[in-house]
Amino acid sequence: MSIYSAAVKKPVTTALIFVAVVIIGIFSLTRLAVDLLPEIESNVILVMTAYPGASSSDIETNVSRPLENSLNSVSDLKNITSMSRENMSIVMMEFEYGADIDVATNDVRDNLEMVKSMLPDDAESPVIFKFGTENIPILLLSVTAEESTNALYKILDDQVANPLARISGVGAVSISGTPVREVQVYCDPYKLEAYGMTIEAISSIISQENRNTPAGSIDIGSNTYSLRVQGEFTDSKQLLDLVLGSQNGKTIYLRDIARIDDTVAERAQEVYNNGTRGGMIVIQKQSGANSVNIAKSVHAKLPEIQAGLPSDVKLGVIVDTSTNITNTINSLIETIIITFLIVMLVVFVFLGRWRATFIIVLTIPISLIAAFAYLYASGNTLNIISLSSLSIAIGMVVDDAIVVLENITTHIERGSNPKQAAVHATNEVSLSVIASTLTMLAVFLPLTMTSGIAGILFKQLGWIVSIIMIVSTLAALTLTPMLSSQMLRLNLKKGKLYMLFFTPIEKALDALDHFYSKFLHWSVRHRKTVIFGAFMIFAAVMLLVPTIKTEFFPTQDNARIGVTIELPVGTRQEITRDLAVQINSEFTEKYPEIDVINFSEGQADSDNTFAQLSSSGTNIISFNISLSSVEERERGLLEICELMRKDLDQYSEIKKFQVQAGGSTGGMGGETSVDIEIYGYDFEATDAMAQNIAAKMRNYKVVSQVDISREDYIPEYQVDFDREKLAINGLNVTTASMYLRNRINGSTASQYREEGDEYDIRVRYAPEFRQSLEDIENIILYNAMGNGVRIRDLGVVVERMNPPTIERKNRERVITVSAIVAADAALSDVVAAANSEMRAMQMPSDITWQIGGTYETQQETFADLAGLSVLIIILVFIVMAAQFESLVDPFVIMFSIPFAAVGVVLGLSITQTPLGVMALIGAIMLLGIVVKNGIVLIDYTILCRERGMSVLTAVVTAGKSRLRPVLMTTLTTVLGMLPLALGTGEGSEMWRSMGMTVAWGLAVSTMITLVIVPVVYSVFAANGIKRRRRAIRKSVMRKQQTRLEMVNN
């Protein structure tokens, strides 16, 4: 018994099986997490090696190079880059996407073991650091406070950061902009000298005084008591009364030499939210945790936290990455619903019966919901890719059901009992339904085998569409006949309403049938003209190919902007702050679209995990800007960024700035840039090249910003000690520099404890005594004999330019000039500009260049996808050849593929959409979709011929009879793509080009396929007949000849 007769005979079982599928799907849906993209495992490993005291070129030769040479042999390694700066070598290894990073980490560790012995003795052990998505902050909270400002750090640490860090999935919670309390012991160097004291001595006295010591136990009478000395300070003021020693019989107190400021750390990052000073809390997630869930829990926790805070401390949200995710997903869900309605409408218009429409449309939710079960079982999330796969599939899942239902209706109209009709009609079409599903699988299953970044993205798409197609075919073969047998009745009478609505539609479709059959009749009799015409159309449209621009991924408008502004190194924090406030107010005024603007400047604290990963300093300002949502504003993200760049250009004091659309989220959807990598050993030569090309690139309109990776030489003061003089005075460089450090940076003497928290007690020169070079030169160092010598007698203080970080890529020194693509330009424009400028440039023979960055990834992905299309075409051909048991027929059907390309090129060129990965995926899907029309046509033509018609009559009859099914399935797919192609919601940039490609490609290819495939078929069929006739004639002749010979003999 076949499955369809079983299904018809057991309607309850069949219905309940699908109900079960739906329930499992819905159950999975409620448990699915939401995310923007499928999980992308990090593919970067950093190896950090400290070599204290070495200059950047020492580091390069002695640390970075040996490491690179050894690590280069790790498998799956794509690029190896290194940064050698003073004291530190950072080797960054980028692996192929999809490589097992744990295996790679082990390989790296093994290699490091081997190379360790080759590193300098003083170099510390290399540390492996995996950089992953967990390092991207998912939530930035703002904190404003009035009275509580000085205690803010403690309040936030205890009452906000700790509870937040306990939420599952939350990684690090860092607090910025709130200085940490510190007890400062500011000494006067003159008094120190007068009393013969040193910073070191004071430090050690403080540390010895500030101590609790347990003294053991003592038995008194029948009891045992423990004995303790509680020496710790209970108030910072007690420090003033410390006795340091005595001179001339007088006791020296600390208050004689120093003052105590119980205040905050001197250098701290300052944060402003919407123009007012406050703090910022950065929340990072744990690796693999779900951003949306975490953001939800954090939001749920915030009111509770807020209630426990002092009344003047207010928490707010600066950036919430989950809003963008939620909005994007919501706009996709909206798209899916619209698509569903459109498809339903198309089916209803063509069939004109609500029962039939219901049966067909029912397969959509069933197969889509089944896909959720797959997502849940495979641990995936609801994301752009999985949801747009659903949207793509909607138009295609109804095809099988339509074919089955149409045949059942024919049988019923011929007089069969619905039950019998359902079984036999399904039996008749089951093979062709399965074959057409197989062609779709031939397209979508190979997608699951792609490598690289495309593989990660499209693996889900491939699986989901494949699963949906399989479920929908199963539903078409069981549920559709079952429902048809229960619901369809022979009903020749039609209602008045039906007549009113459907008579015009019926008439229009009849007219279309008539026109098409006439045109086909003419075409098959003018084969040469038609084929020539089609070829001309193909050639003419292919001339448009050079006008198509290419890109990697479209920039997504996620309403976030990150701005980093760098002033000359060494700019005082006050000056930086003034400028930041000025820019802040200018931005707020000029761009009413800004929802939240937050900036931070100043040196970040070393225990701030987030700040450590980004650069900070007294000269660096970083802005985080959140705009209102896309629907609410007229200016796009890129447009606003461009205007901001123009604004920042006006400030002459800014050395360097970077406006990053999309914030510092990294990954897909950010702004695209073209990296020109210039390789060469000579600093000066490559610097000059980089400056030159940067200047030229800035002149292009398609470029909105140009950055050079190599930093400028940094000015700094260095104290050059004379070793001989040091030796004479019984000192060495280490002790001398320690003295220097303790006086300027301060020495942490001890910890002051209060309410369970510890604060540093820092002893150093008072700020007014460390403001000039003389102050430094006057610092007195004491040797072991207690004799003081001033620094100016031991060496000189000189200003030097410190060489920048040495960057290397793939074992060569490199300098990268990155050009950011302007709002209305595409990646290919900038690549073309860069190529022409670089080629025009005079270049020394030892300097080479190449274009990397997004362009490199784009080229790799495009090559991957091109290889994939070839594989898919071969597979589709095999499936069709098996179905027709012929090599010629599938070849004829393949003629629709070039015309799909015509549609794609036409669409991209007319709408000026750049060809990116998404559009290419759309084109690949087309390979499967367009041949389906050809299959339907050719299948029926063969049937007509088998029924004894001549080739030409068969072609025309088949065309006329199959026009409606072809138009119907095409319309459901094309109109189903329209909501994707025309979407304006948040995140719609991502799938717009894909929807557009499929809609255009399928529409144009269907129109041409309807003519060219029958015509080409008739050519091949006519040739086949001629060949057969010739063969018959030959064999007849041969027989006659043999007979003649026999007679003659």
Place this chain on the structure above:
Amino acid sequence: MKAVFISFNQAYQYAIVQIMDRNNLRGYTYWETVQGRGTKTGEPHYGSHAWPTLNGAILTMIDAEKVDNFLNLLHELDKKTEALGLRAFVWNVEKSI
């Protein structure tokens, strides 16, 4: 005793068996799928790509007096939906055990 051979579109099977039941015609032999085509009208039933429909066939031995009524009923069924196709042929049974 007469032998009645009925060749029909598969879709009729249920209806024919019902008629037989109602008329107390118990015994029959049934071939689920047979192929064939009509002498004058009707589409061939080959179960092939070109002619996907299939026939069924029933051979039943019934009392001579029941034949006419049975054939009339079958003819009525055929008239209702001529597109499907149903034919019946009757001949004598010489002997049986």
